[in-house]
């Protein structure tokens with residue numbers, strides 16, 4: 001506790017605010033000594049230091065040395081809302097949330113080449129030259145051959161016309177930069193600049209061959225739970241089915257990440273009671289614990305909630321209350337929130353259930369929930385998992401925006417749409433981790449076509465993914 005205080009004080013004395021997860025990171029990577037080193041590396045004094053800034057500063061040092069990260073940590077939770085919620089449900093808190101989002105994302109946009117000379121909107125309203133501005137998108141209106149948005153920064157708001165050939169994927173509450181020119185009434189966009197992630201980057205790998213199993217959407221308690229297929233998965237994990245190579249892989253699985261919707265829950269969608277085999281949510285978790293107890297002991301379970309689980313619905317979702325956790329007390333399990341950043345042997349994993357995949361699909365032409373990795377790319381471009389307020393996925397008024405993707409993960413995994421998908425985008429491995437439920441009538445009406453009973457395994461030594469099928 002003292003070290004934490006000392007680190008915060010150290011930066012405060014220099015007039016720098018340090019974010020809580022950055023403090024955690026420093027404690028784990030050398031404490032005060034590293035603080036001093038980092039301070040010495042700052043070319044300018046920032047107002048706020050994030051985990052992302054620290055990692056960048058340390059990476060630079062390591063690149064020079066041509067070495068990998070200083071020390072590979074076995075297992076660390078890098079960021080999680082659990083225990084850190086400040087949510088009071090006040091409208092004021094939403095102001096804080098959006099301010100925090102704007103501050104952090106506009107900093108990222110500013111780093112883009114085209115945005116180096118960005119001016120405040122107030123100034124752009126007065127000049128007729130080409131300028132760059134940065135703001136948060138409000139009120140997206142489709143018009144003939146384009147979109148009209150209101151772009152807002154700290155002091156002003158400007159109506160911007162974005163022709164379709166420039167960009168037709170603008171959504172509410174994302175933070176963007178725009179290069180353009182003011183005409184009589186509108187600012188006409190010449191290009192749209194997003195925070196994005198770099199094309200290339202040094203990926204992190206584990207030093208030894210070890211595997212992570214990615215599972216999601218088990219939906220225990222539903223009549224459509226694929227129990228037979230699940231039991232086959234457990235058999236494989238115990239070395240009792242599969243070919244020699246597959247049995248070898250099973251032995252080397254050290255972690256299983258379950259990205260939400262562990263049980264079917266109750267009262268989640270209209271008419272759900274007809275699909276339930278177990279009507280009590282606690283009994284659903286008991287059955288789940290029984291189904292998970294078949295996993296071999298050498299596999300550590302990382303359990304994350306989703307929209308069907310017994311935690312608050314708005315994002316970010318904290319992990320389960322003790323009452324639910326206790327049901328799993330015999331298992332080798334760690335409970336995390338949704339979303340959650342993890343580091344396993346140096347490899348950074350972002351796990352998010354994926355509720356907002358549907359928001360992206362309904363707001364951006366050409367996107368479809370049956371193709372979730374394409375939507376995950378859009379999240380990375382915006383460096384945000386759920387920008388739009390007031391859509392399908394509710395947001396909680398936290399003072400800090402936990403949906404921001406400021407740390408670039410090596411693996412980004414979602415679930416929710418029951419699809420099995422693997423894709424590499426700009427050196428980030430994108431996964432959608434299948435499901436263990438056959439198509440429900442509700443999904444049929446939502447045009448959701450599942451690809452269930454599959455498991456994705458990733459070797460952390462080379463970040464190669466393979467898919468095992470159990471149907």
Ligand SMILES: [Fe+2]
Nearest residue numbers: 261306307416
């Ligand atoms: Fe879900």
